[in-house]
Amino acid sequence: MIVQQYKKMLEGKSVIRELSEFATERGKEIGYDNVFDYSLGNPSVPVPQQFTEAITDLLKSKSSVELHGYSPSLGIPSVRKKIADSLNNRFGMNYTADHIFMTSAAASALAHALRCVTVPGDEVLAFAPFFPEYRPYIELTGTVFKTVPADTESFQINFEVFEEMLNEKTMAILINTPNNPSGAVYSVDTVKRLAELLLAKEKEYGHDIFLISDEPYREIVFDGVKAPYISAFYDNTLSCYSYSKSLSLPGERIGYLAVNPACTDAGLIAAMCGQISRGIGHNCPSSIIQLAVAEVLDLTADMSVYETNMNLLYNQLTELGLSCVKPGGTFYIFPKALEEDAAAFCRKALQYDLVLVPADSFGCPGYFRMAYCIETKKVSRSLSALRRFVRETY
Amino acid sequence: MIVQQYKKMLEGKSVIRELSEFATERGKEIGYDNVFDYSLGNPSVPVPQQFTEAITDLLKSKSSVELHGYSPSLGIPSVRKKIADSLNNRFGMNYTADHIFMTSAAASALAHALRCVTVPGDEVLAFAPFFPEYRPYIELTGTVFKTVPADTESFQINFEVFEEMLNEKTMAILINTPNNPSGAVYSVDTVKRLAELLLAKEKEYGHDIFLISDEPYREIVFDGVKAPYISAFYDNTLSCYSYSKSLSLPGERIGYLAVNPACTDAGLIAAMCGQISRGIGHNCPSSIIQLAVAEVLDLTADMSVYETNMNLLYNQLTELGLSCVKPGGTFYIFPKALEEDAAAFCRKALQYDLVLVPADSFGCPGYFRMAYCIETKKVSRSLSALRRFVRETY
Helix, strand or coil, rough: CCCHHHHCCCCCCCCHHHHHHHHHHHHHHHHHHHHCCCCCCCCCCCCHHHHHHHHHHHHCCHHHHHHHCCCCCCCCCCHHHHHHHHHHHHHHHCCCHHHHEEEEEHHHHHHHHHHHHHCCCCEEEEECCCCCCCHHHCCCCEEEEEECCCCCCCCCCCHHHHHHHCCEEEEEEEECCCCCCCCCCCHHHHHHHHHHHHHHHHHHHHCCEEEECCCCCCCCCCCCCCCCCHHCCCCCEEEEEEECCCCHHHCCCCCEEECCCCCCCCHHHHHHCCCCCHHHHHCCCHHHHHHHHHHCCCCCCCCCHHHHHHHHHHHHHHCCCCCCCCCCCCHHHHHHCCCCCHHHHHHHCCCCEEEEEECHHHHCCCCCEECCCCCHHHHHHHHHHHHHHHHCCC | CCHHHHHHCCCCCCHHHHHHHHHHHHHHHHHHHHHHEEECCCCCCCCHHHHHHHHHHHHHHHHHHHHHHHCCCCCCHHHHHHHHHHHHHCCCCCCCCCEEEECCHHHHHHHHHHHCCCCCCCCEEEEECCCCHHHHHHCCCCCCCEEEEECCCCCCCCCCHHHHHHHEEEEEEEEECCCCCCCCCCCCCHHHHHHHHHHHHHHHHHHCCCCEECCCCCCCCCCCCCCCCCHCCCCCCCEEEECCCCCCCHCCCCCEEEEECCCCCCHHHHHHHHHHHHHHCCCCCCCHHHHCCCCCCCCCCCCCCHHHHHHHHHHHHHHHCCCCCCCCCCCCCEEECCCHHHHHHHHHHHCCCCCCCCCHHCCCEEEEECCCCCHHHHHHHHHHHHHHHHHHHH
């Protein structure tokens, strides 16, 4: 018999996917160029040319066995070393290759991090608004997923409620800054306060509380904002990174887990991830992609378009009277809907070919997300649709 | 606290890895060319030139977003379709794209297949000798791994013991033909008898028993032998495939799970795998590698060297009086050691710089494995070492 748990999951529908499919269908009718599709967080800017050159050079210069042979299950040692060095230079850390575990992007890094520090029955806390996939990621490990309601003033952390929710079963806190969907970047003050609280609770409970930091948007920050490097503030941090957004290659499935060298059992965790991999069928990312990424570690795609788009949208939305925290990074903006039921709001927007995502599944009812990783021209054209929608409807 | 289960696993040592490390160290002393390293199953022949050309063409002809954008979590639809067509042409099946789920090679296909059809507490049976990683693959899902002792006469199936071991808790049977480590290829008779027995037991127990068929060596078969396509004989079959061996690209982590269109819930299983992926952090293999492999589906690397090596070794081993079933495929040979303790036998062989792997962890004590995916010249040179070892020791 096939397993009922997964069969049942097929009945659940992803709002984001449904909206994205609507946009595609509608595009067939009126031309996709005329659908203002803000549904999907799929990077729109090209990969850096140096990445393409790196693959081409590898294909020319390396033997097939060097290039396509088995990578050790923790990743290719030279690649791990380069990543450690790059992080040390950029963030003043002291990683060695032994602290870096190569993963099939952030989803895989999170899957390993969760299994490293929790067992079924433990509690994992995350802060709303959160990426909806966190729920299956966490619940399918057998742990209990609890979410702290959003601080909608700033999309920083609602510390009062958070502190009440912490308890002896709390083994890990999952954070995501710069944040999908809010675009908020945790301030140094937020991160320091978080670290202090967790240290106190570790002492009180007599066990570690790990901070699992999901950082795929780390490099997408806007003028004047600097994203604090989380692990520098709290020793028991596992940083989960993906090159999907910063290098615009989400299909290549490449990222890593970086173990803070000062955390409990720091020297064992990457190796433990290799053991976890045996149970979940992960055997490191593609070898040629590992080698190519290692050549462009400190580059990013040209992401200035995201900031341009953000400013266009932020100005228009606030001018129309929507309440909205100005994003400090990512390619998302997260305004409050103009009626309590964000799903109804987004349904009405569809009549103006505006595809907006209601944020109930992000744990923040009444809000909606716009993923503005699309051409600036289209963003500009969408503004009049936004104006008409709001003025004619509210 | 980090999870003790995985921490403990770090204490376990892989005999294969230890021997491989010995070979590398010894190589530094006497030159790796003089170490007859039969430890690792790492393909030694180059990837087909057409694969390299396919990647190069893709980099030139496709936009970055087409090439490196998100693949759907079940895999790229056009790639799934091409694989279905190829399997239909070659094996007379009637797969559609909906029956194909793209995976990070066979390990990932097995991880999904196991989770599709078993829950913790169920029993999964495999036949000795078996790939040692099957134990963690299976046990870490929470199911019970039971192994049927080897039929050492032929390395087909020991049906008497197998039938005794089947019971109501048996939910899946894991087979691997052509087999690592024996090199045996199950005959049509074996596969038919297996299918008949499982059908009868399904009826008796009133539930499905799935056959999980691990087929990375499907294309490596020798003169006169044809590997039956397992799924053609038994409807409830999930075929787990990897291009690692046939295309010599184990580092690229690419393969698939093919769901027999006549199996229970055939239309749901690939989609269910997408749900399973959410829990284990698998999000399909690299997009460029999917697209490149789709261009060379019916090609293989030039694997004739494996048959040449097999014949050299088989003739020498039998001439020296070692008992050995002639391999029908793979790049392994699996002789009986000349003393009861295969580990002691292999230790003594090290003095002749012969790196052989004792088969206790393969579930077949008293035997040893030689992985002859190395240069034929080296195999030839190793024969005199083999002769000296056996004649001077036994």
